Amino acid sequence: MANPQAGGTGARRTPLQAFLYWGTVIGVWGLIFLVAFLAVFAIDLPDVSKLNDVTRQPSISYLDRSGALIAVRGSQYAPPVDLEKLPEYVPEAFLAIEDRRFYWHPGFDPIGIARAGVANVKAGKVVAGGSTITQQLARNLFLTLDQNWRRKVQELILAVWLEIKFSKKEILALYLNRVYFGAGAYGIEAASQRYFNKPASKLTLGEASLLAGMMKGPSRYSPVSAKERAARRATIVLDEMVRTKAITPEEREAAVKTPVRVSAVLANQRAQYFTDWMDGQVRALVGEPTEDLYVETTLDLPIQAAAEQAVRAGVARNKAAGVQQAALVALDAEGRVRAYVGGVDYSESQFDRASVAKRQAGSAFKPFVYLTAMEQGRNPGVVVVDEPLKIGNWEPRNYDGRFAGAMTLETALAKSTNTVAARLANEVGTGNVASTARRLGISSKIQLDPSMALGAVEVSPLEMAQAYAPFSNGGFRARAWGISRIRTASGKVLYDHNIEKRGRQSVIGSPALPYMNQMMRTVVTGGTGTAARVPGFDIAGKTGTTSDYRDAWFVGYTGGFVVAVWTGKDDNTPMRRVTGGGAPAQIWKGFMGQALPRLKAGPIPGGRIAPPEPENQGPIDDILSGIGIGGEEPPEPQPRAPTPAPEPARPPEEVPF
Incomplete structure (x- = not known):
């Protein structure tokens, strides 16, 4: 019988050679597939050259009749906060609850994704997410909130890009300065002012845990409208901080025992029912604002x-x-x-009983x-x-x-x-x-x-x-x-009640x-x-x-x-x-x-006018019958009460842990 390897066909590959050969082939084709796959999803990636540009909804500032600020509606941004000026436990609170392996992963966390997948399969529904802080930042900066595979892959691509482009410290600073905390507040400085009337550099451990806890859902865990739920979530944040050794058990206990005082509204957010009434009218008069507006109203703040x-x-x-x-x-x-x-x-009910x-x-x-x-x-x-x-x-x-x-x-x-x-x-x-x-x-x-x-x-x-x-x-x-005039921040008058004033x-x-x-x-x-x-x-x-x-x-x-x-x-x-x-x-x-x-x-x-002498109206025919609706109680002697003194500013509410 002839030798099958004769005739110049070469020797049979050893198992190692076969493994290397086919590994190379599969690797090349895998790389080609990966590049093609990423290319498809990268076709409509957003422009990342304007990373530091802030695009926000124009704000509407409402002023009383003397020019005093009543309220601001629209997105509220504060100047970026320097990470070095924050207490150490502030960023640690976010890392503990949102991304424990932040400093070790390349932008996405395979362990976290796997753990979330297992939890979701066991529950039969989505109960956990595996997004890292870098992924959340990519989503907040560049992507929509649509839930689909294309957006998720783009999120991963952008997260890796952010990790290559910036240091971990810069990514964390960007995240804290851009994340949404509800009530129109973007960034930790705006959130600190919104909920605690103080700069972020003065946040306490309890306050930091409340803000970090809101990342799971700013509305659901709002310390204003969902105090008990927010407190429970903040306690979980503190527990995670102990687990990651960001704080000691003693520091956790001290934070739990110290009530956090939360402002129901900003110091400059007053007359909220009136502002709600005005809000729809402003848009009816000038449409959706494309730049910041100032609405001069008839309201008198002291009154x-x-x-x-x-x-x-x-x-x-x-x-x-x-x-x-x-x-x-x-x-x-x-x-x-x-x-x-x-x-x-x-803060307890936004239903307007004055006009609605x-x-x-x-x-x-x-x-x-x-x-x-x-x-x-x-x-x-x-x-x-x-x-x-x-x-x-x-x-x-x-x-x-x-x-x-x-x-x-x-x-x-x-x-x-x-x-x-x-x-x-x-x-x-x-x-x-x-x-x-x-x-x-x-x-x-x-x-x-x-x-x-x-x-x-x-x-x-x-x-x-x-x-x-x-x-x-x-x-x-x-x-x-209630609206006297509407003008833009540049001074252009869009509406003036006096022009339309009739006899x-x-x-x-x-x-x-x-x-x-x-x-x-x-x-x-x-x-x-x-x-x-x-x-x-x-x-x-x-x-x-x-x-x-x-x-x-x-x-x-x-x-x-x-x-x-x-x-x-x-x-x-x-x-x-x-x-x-x-x-x-x-x-x-x-x-x-x-x-x-x-x-x-x-x-x-x-x-x-002195009326004529009393005259009898005479009998009136009976025509119709039912029950009375509007009768009044005869007046009772009323104690004369002194005019109340002006009430001091209402203290902020406390959120017990």
């Missing part, structure tokens, strides 16, 4: 502070009676919003009934009879279940007598009453059933304030507004206006609103209470200044016998006691 204090104090004082929330809106004669409070605590919530007005709606009657020829001295009444199937009842007999319209409004208001609305026409309310500023739907006379109409405090404004300013329509529209004439002011003064001097009296000032207004005490109102005014106050519960369940003459009137007085001296308000314009 706003008094309003917030009065609301908090009033709700706290009446908490036992079931008062959980309140709202307050104050307008001047032109409709400028001077104070705006949408709830007791913005709609609640039944109760007897605070009755002035529109009486105004319609005055415009049809009646006057405060007209005598009516408080007696049982049926209008179809509806039978209104008074608050105390009794009937007082003959009285004037002035007395009926002051005592908030339901039968008289219902009869009056039926006589003048509920459609005419609705037209009057719309003319003055009520924009919500007004149903025309007889019960509307007693306030079965859902409105917002903002609407009520602007609808009462004509009583305070001489009879002119005063649509509520004043008269909506209440004489003698109806002085008649109404006379009657609503009596509400405060001897009716259901006596708790709202502010000595030395010309005050008028109307209380409102709805069925089962679900809502309580006081809307009052002086010369050129009107304030609407609502109290109740968000779930619309009843309070415990809280009437408009109680908590709302107390809040109103607490606010006005501080605001009026600053405003230098004058008397209510329009003068006084």
Whole structure:
């Protein structure tokens, strides 16, 4: 038999030679495949030449009427912090919880990826991630948040590039200065100022652990909105720091025992409900900003502070009676919003009860009934009879279940007598009453059933304030507004309210206006609103209470200044016998006691008109029947409370570990 290796075909390869040969072939082809693979994913890699450029959402700075800063909306960046100036435990906190092997891996951590993969398989869902700090930096700097394989591979490529381009110390500094901490704060300096009102160089161990813990989810682990969850996460960070020997067990125990004081909002983030109300309007007027904007508003910060204090104090004082929330809106004669409070605590609930919530007005709606009657020829001295009444199937009842007999319209409004208001609305026409309310500023739907006379109409405090404004300013329509001017950081004016300002529209004439002011003064001097009296000032207004005490109102005014106050519960369940003459009137007085001296308000314009001699209105036919909605409790003697002193700045809240 012939030798198979004869004929110049060469000797058979040894196993070692075969291994080397095929290893080389596979290696070459693997390298070709890897290069091709990376080339495909690198085609649309972002431009990394502008690494140090900061691209951010333009900010909107809101200023009060005197130019003081109210709030800033949009991304907040602080100057980069020098890693050397931070306490050693600050970067160590992030390394312990986010990337323990940061100083040893090449940009990605195979051990961490494997561990995360095993955990995810066991759980049957994604419960852990294997991203290193370098990968997170690459993602934050260059990539979108899309979850797909292309983005993940690009993240790995960029992470390796960052490791080649920069030192570990530079990567860590970039990370700490660019990572997002929620609430619009980018970078550890902005976060430290946002949550603790201090520079990052003065962060305590507990504060550093809270910030590091937020990396798992800035919203979910926010020390403002999720205090307990944030505290538990911070404790885990401290445990990891002990495990990596970044701190001692004794230092951990000391940090756990020291409560961290967290600011609910920045020192310059005030009037948040008002800013929310403004935010949508700014974008409607000028579109999405392409550069930093300054919005000059009508708000008066000292008056706003008094309003917030009065609301908090009033709700706290009446908490036992079931008062959980309140709202307050104050307008001047032109409709400028001077104070705006949408709830007791913005950090606990961002729902705006000043303009978004709609609640039944109760007897605070009755002035529109009486105004319609005055415009049809009646006057405060007209005598009516408080007696049982049926209008179809509806039978209104008074608050105390009794009937007082003959009285004037002035007395009926002051005592908030339901039968008289219902009869009056039926006589003048509920459609005419609705037209009057719309003319003055009520924009919500007004149903025309007889019960509307007693306030079965859902409105917002903002609407009520602007609808009462004509009583305070001489009879002119005063649509509520809050933006005076919008300008760019470079000074270009994008919007100016004065340019669009129109002539004043008269909506209440004489003698109806002085008649109404006379009657609503009596509400405060001897009716259901006596708790709202502010000595030395010309005050008028109307209380409102709805069925089962679900809502309580006081809307009052002086010369050129009107304030609407609502109290109740968000779930619309009843309070415990809280009437408009109680908590709302107390809040109103607490606010006005501080605001009026600053405003230098004058008397209510329009003068006084002596009405004709009292005349009997005569019997009124019974037409319709049901249950009363807006009756008021007879006024009780109110202790005269001193004007409260200005409340000191609210201390930051504590996050216990």
